[in-house]
Amino acid sequence: MRAVSTGRGREAPIQYGLALLTVVLVAAPLIPILYQAVIDRPLYDSGQQFTLNNFVELAGTGEFITVLINTFLFAIATTVIAQVLGTGAAVLIGRTDMPYARLIGEMFLWPIYVSALILSFGWYAMYGPSGYLTLLLSPVFEESPWDLYTLTGMAVMAGVSLAPVAFLYCTASAGIADPALEEAARVSGAGTMRTLVRITLPLLKPAIFYSAVLNFTVALELLSIPLVFGGPANIEVLSTFLLRNVIGVRQSGQGTVATAAVFLLVIVCVLVWLQARLLGNTRRYETLGGKATRPRPFALNALRIPAFLLACTYLLFAVMLPLGTLILRAFTSFLSPLVPVSEVLTFDNFTGLLAFDVAHRSIVNSFLISIIGGALATLLVASIAIVCHRSEFPFRKALQYIALFPRAVPGVVAGLGFFYALTMIPGIGGIRNTIWIMIIAFTMHLIPAGFGAVAPILLQISPDLDRAARVKGADWLTTSRRIVLPLMKPALVACYTILFIAFFKEYSTAMFLFAPGSEVIGTTQLNLWTGGEMGQAAALAAIQIAVIGTCVGVARTVFGVRLYG
Amino acid sequence: MAELILTNLLRRFGPVIAVNGISLTVADGEFVSLLGPSGCGKSTTLAAIAGLDRPDGGRIQLGPHTFYDSDSGLFVPPERRNCGLVFQSYALWPHMTVRQNVAFPLDLRKIKGAEAQRRIEEVLSLVEMVSFTDRYPHQLSGGQQQRVALARTLVYQPELLLLDEPLSNLDAKLRDRARAWLAELRHRLKLTTIYVTHDQIEALALSDRVVVMNGGNIAQIGTPQEIYEDPADPFVADFIGTMNFLKGEAEADAAGGATARMRLPDGGVVQARAHGPLRRGDRLTLALRPEQLRVGSEAAGAGGTSVSAKVVTSAYVGGAYQVAYATAGGTMRLDQPMPPDGEVTTLWVPDDGGILFRETT
Numbered sequence: 001m002r003a004v005s006t007g008r009g010r011e012a013p014i015q016y017g018l019a020l021l022t023v024v025l026v027a028a029p030l031i032p033i034l035y036q037a038v039i040d041r042p043l044y045d046s047g048q049q050f051t052l053n054n055f056v057e058l059a060g061t062g063e064f065i066t067v068l069i070n071t072f073l074f075a076i077a078t079t080v081i082a083q084v085l086g087t088g089a090a091v092l093i094g095r096t097d098m099p100y101a102r103l104i105g106e107m108f109l110w111p112i113y114v115s116a117l118i119l120s121f122g123w124y125a126m127y128g129p130s131g132y133l134t135l136l137l138s139p140v141f142e143e144s145p146w147d148l149y150t151l152t153g154m155a156v157m158a159g160v161s162l163a164p165v166a167f168l169y170c171t172a173s174a175g176i177a178d179p180a181l182e183e184a185a186r187v188s189g190a191g192t193m194r195t196l197v198r199i200t201l202p203l204l205k206p207a208i209f210y211s212a213v214l215n216f217t218v219a220l221e222l223l224s225i226p227l228v229f230g231g232p233a234n235i236e237v238l239s240t241f242l243l244r245n246v247i248g249v250r251q252s253g254q255g256t257v258a259t260a261a262v263f264l265l266v267i268v269c270v271l272v273w274l275q276a277r278l279l280g281n282t283r284r285y286e287t288l289g290g291k292a293t294r295p296r297p298f299a300l301n302a303l304r305i306p307a308f309l310l311a312c313t314y315l316l317f318a319v320m321l322p323l324g325t326l327i328l329r330a331f332t333s334f335l336s337p338l339v340p341v342s343e344v345l346t347f348d349n350f351t352g353l354l355a356f357d358v359a360h361r362s363i364v365n366s367f368l369i370s371i372i373g374g375a376l377a378t379l380l381v382a383s384i385a386i387v388c389h390r391s392e393f394p395f396r397k398a399l400q401y402i403a404l405f406p407r408a409v410p411g412v413v414a415g416l417g418f419f420y421a422l423t424m425i426p427g428i429g430g431i432r433n434t435i436w437i438m439i440i441a442f443t444m445h446l447i448p449a450g451f452g453a454v455a456p457i458l459l460q461i462s463p464d465l466d467r468a469a470r471v472k473g474a475d476w477l478t479t480s481r482r483i484v485l486p487l488m489k490p491a492l493v494a495c496y497t498i499l500f501i502a503f504f505k506e507y508s509t510a511m512f513l514f515a516p517g518s519e520v521i522g523t524t525q526l527n528l529w530t531g532g533e534m535g536q537a538a539a540l541a542a543i544q545i546a547v548i549g550t551c552v553g554v555a556r557t558v559f560g561v562r563l564y565g
Numbered sequence: 566m567a568e569l570i571l572t573n574l575l576r577r578f579g580p581v582i583a584v585n586g587i588s589l590t591v592a593d594g595e596f597v598s599l600l601g602p603s604g605c606g607k608s609t610t611l612a613a614i615a616g617l618d619r620p621d622g623g624r625i626q627l628g629p630h631t632f633y634d635s636d637s638g639l640f641v642p643p644e645r646r647n648c649g650l651v652f653q654s655y656a657l658w659p660h661m662t663v664r665q666n667v668a669f670p671l672d673l674r675k676i677k678g679a680e681a682q683r684r685i686e687e688v689l690s691l692v693e694m695v696s697f698t699d700r701y702p703h704q705l706s707g708g709q710q711q712r713v714a715l716a717r718t719l720v721y722q723p724e725l726l727l728l729d730e731p732l733s734n735l736d737a738k739l740r741d742r743a744r745a746w747l748a749e750l751r752h753r754l755k756l757t758t759i760y761v762t763h764d765q766i767e768a769l770a771l772s773d774r775v776v777v778m779n780g781g782n783i784a785q786i787g788t789p790q791e792i793y794e795d796p797a798d799p800f801v802a803d804f805i806g807t808m809n810f811l812k813g814e815a816e817a818d819a820a821g822g823a824t825a826r827m828r829l830p831d832g833g834v835v836q837a838r839a840h841g842p843l844r845r846g847d848r849l850t851l852a853l854r855p856e857q858l859r860v861g862s863e864a865a866g867a868g869g870t871s872v873s874a875k876v877v878t879s880a881y882v883g884g885a886y887q888v889a890y891a892t893a894g895g896t897m898r899l900d901q902p903m904p905p906d907g908e909v910t911t912l913w914v915p916d917d918g919g920i921l922f923r924e925t926t
Binding site for chain 2: 462464465467468469470471472473474475478479482483486487489
């Protein structure tokens with residue numbers, strides 16, 4: 001009996017179709033920007049001439065030079081702060097007998113779940129000019145001892161927000177995972193400090209360096225903190241420069257704006273290439289999690305309690321109090337140490353949000369985008385991953401490269417690119433007023449994030465399992481549907497959760513794109529904030545924190561999926 | 566009906582030639598083992614037959630169907646070959662129960678309802694796994710998983726059964742039992758079968774014919790007896806069973822198959838059958854099975870030669886002593902029931918036991 005054939009080669013149209021879709025999705029925002037950068041007038045005008053004038057003009061602007069200097073200073077300071085905090089925490093939490101190390105480690109990760117935007121709101125509510133702690137200390141100090149509206153202030157906030165990345169990479173690296181190396185040093189007579197300085201930290205070097213490049217890249221393109229704090233203080237970085245000049249409707253300037261975007265794109269491309277090189281030199285895939293038994297930790301002895309207090313103080317002042325104050329602010333009409341909280345408690349911020357149709361719509365939109373878009377993106381990412389890793393598709397290597405390319409495309413650049421694309425292609429402008437433009441843009445921007453969740457698990461599934469199905473008469477499509485996809489279920493749950501959260505807090509891509517009908521929580525938050533509606537912005541942030549917290553909790557307890565290590 | 570013919574099958578991985586243009590015909594219902602050390606090309610050959618790997622040249626035919634032909638560029642995907650393959654890792658789908666695993670190939674062939682039910686029952690009782698139908702693979706032992714993997718393969722009545730080291734993941738005791746069970750099963754099934762293994766005992770015990778592979782080439786094809794008793798070259802001789810080698814040079818010209826004499830470096834002379842024609846002065850290797858040797862001058866008899874030997878090591882291995890003797894032609898190892906009596910003795914080499922190979926340079 002011959003195997004029942006279910007149509008010969010039906011995988012080809014699917015694989016080529018998927019590859020084409022991916023190419024279109026990734027190229028859609030990039031081509032308009034590259035094109036705009038080399039023509040002499042806006043994309044939508046006729047009679048365009050090719051020119052290199054935009055580059056000359058941009059380089060000649062003193063303003064742009066200042067922007068560049070600011071951007072790099074901000075990114076460098078942010079990276080240094082994030083690496084110091086992250087590495088220190090990794091050693092303390094991962095390698096010492098500090099009490100409650102596990103719990104502190106979990107809490108250290110909190111900033112990674114909420115967006116930098118929310119964390120910066122929290123810092124504002126706590127340390128801003130009229131922040132709770134600033135006011136509390138105003139009788140003591142004549143002038144506030146800190147100022148968030150400076151490059152340093154912004155870098156500290158960004159550093160706290162990015163420290164978990166350094167922490168995760170250091171914790172996962174061999175320096176901490178393999179205790180034998182340290183034990184060997186101790187057996188040969190090295191004391192605690194000497195082992196730490198001579199063995200542990202050098203072993204962490206690749207992890208520190210790799211995550212530094214990663215954080216530097218994120219800091220370069222960060223929009224939220226510079227927008228909230230840099231704007232009022234006239235400190236402009238590349239991302240805010242782009243936003244101001246595009247939204248600021250300077251028609252003649254589109255060429256230079258696009259050129260600036262290309263500039264940012266090129267820098268980030270180089271950095272991402274560097275990341276890939278570094279990762280290639282260490283390990284292809286970091287296995288987060290490590291061994292079941294914790295290695296024998298360093299004894300801190302007398303420093304045990306001081307180290308614990310130090311860690312608690314950091315968590316309290318950098319993460320918990322800002323977020324707590326922000327949530328409290330959402331439930332009060334006014335927050336000041338001079339007025340008892342009980343007198344100002346109210347739900348007005350939330351009822352106000354519901355009454356304000358833009359805010360109301362943006363909440364609904366964010367949910368729809370995350371639920372529907374997250375599902376569609378998960379399906380797309382899973383299909384791409386299966387084709388890349390489990391098919392004989394001739395261009396699978398190229399497909400993977402293209403699918404991962406958005407890593408090198410900053411959110412602001414992607415947003416700008418889709419914005420241009422909409423003006424370029426006639427007749428699709430209407431999509432700007434629907435959630436679909438956000439779903440498309442977010443999906444493009446976040447393919448690599450989803451891919452990172454799916455691919456390692458897919459690689460762990462033995463290829464024999466799909467080979468067995470093939471030999472038993474299933475073609476590629478049936479094998480993928482009946483064998484590979486069901487086995488990927490944990491990966492799909494993780495991917496959907498990660499994408500849901502990422503879609504829910506995404507704003508940098510949306511800032512260029514949103515129009516009446518396609519507002520999301522992030523854009524409304526920023527608008528409320530700039531409009532002085534602190535309470536409602538805090539209420540939106542509280543909703544966001546609640547939703548993300550629920551997602552992380554459910555993913556962990558119900559599905560047993562641990563996000564981010 | 567289902568005769569498998571490989572013609573000049575070639576497979577390269579970059580500069581490495583994994584399968585070097587081998588040709589092989591397996592008769593309908595024949596059980597053939599591909600035997601060889603790792604890297605000899607046996608698994609690559611199997612993957613090519615199953616369609617999991619695309620060869621670089623040659624032809625693969627099963628009965629009237631051509632699976633692969635480099636001349637016409639024909640390559641039939643694995644799902645259209647109707648071969649059965651049992652993986653070394655069993656590859657049971659972990660998200661399906663035993664029944665679902667076995668039902669899957671039937672489902673693909675649109676066999677449903679009572680007929681599917683009947684076949685599943687039949688094949689599971691054949692492998693003695695009826696009472697485990699609703700278990701998941703991780704709830705089964707290694708031996709049980711192996712049986713389910715076999716049931717899943719047999720249920721759709723493949724024209725060709727391919728077994729990729731199916732016993733290698735079992736522990737030693739279980740492997741013996743599974744081998745006996747497999748030997749019994751094969752007589753009932755009478756399926757054309759290719760069995761890949763690096764274990765010579767499995768190959769000898771189960772096969773109608775054994776194909777010994779070495780470095781991408783077929784070193785010898787023959788019945789288990791032929792392979793064991795008349796190896797084609799020193800590699801096969803060494804790979805199958807335990808073999809001792811003595812080195813020396815030919816004392817006179819001899820025809821292939823004739824008895825020839827080899828002079829040892831200490832001047833002693835032994836006799837054996839020449840594998841091929843020999844010329845006087847050729848450097849020779851005499852391959853001898855340990856069980857053909859006798860220890861001590863009193864054990865010597867007619868029709869043989871004694872060579873002087875010195876005990877090098879002796880180890881008790883349970884029920885016997887494994888002893889290594891140094892002789893002028895090389896070290897000889899053999900098992901004997903008693904420990905060696907003294908350091909120096911003689912080894913008796915029968916005239917009709919060994920085979921003389923000319924050393925290739």
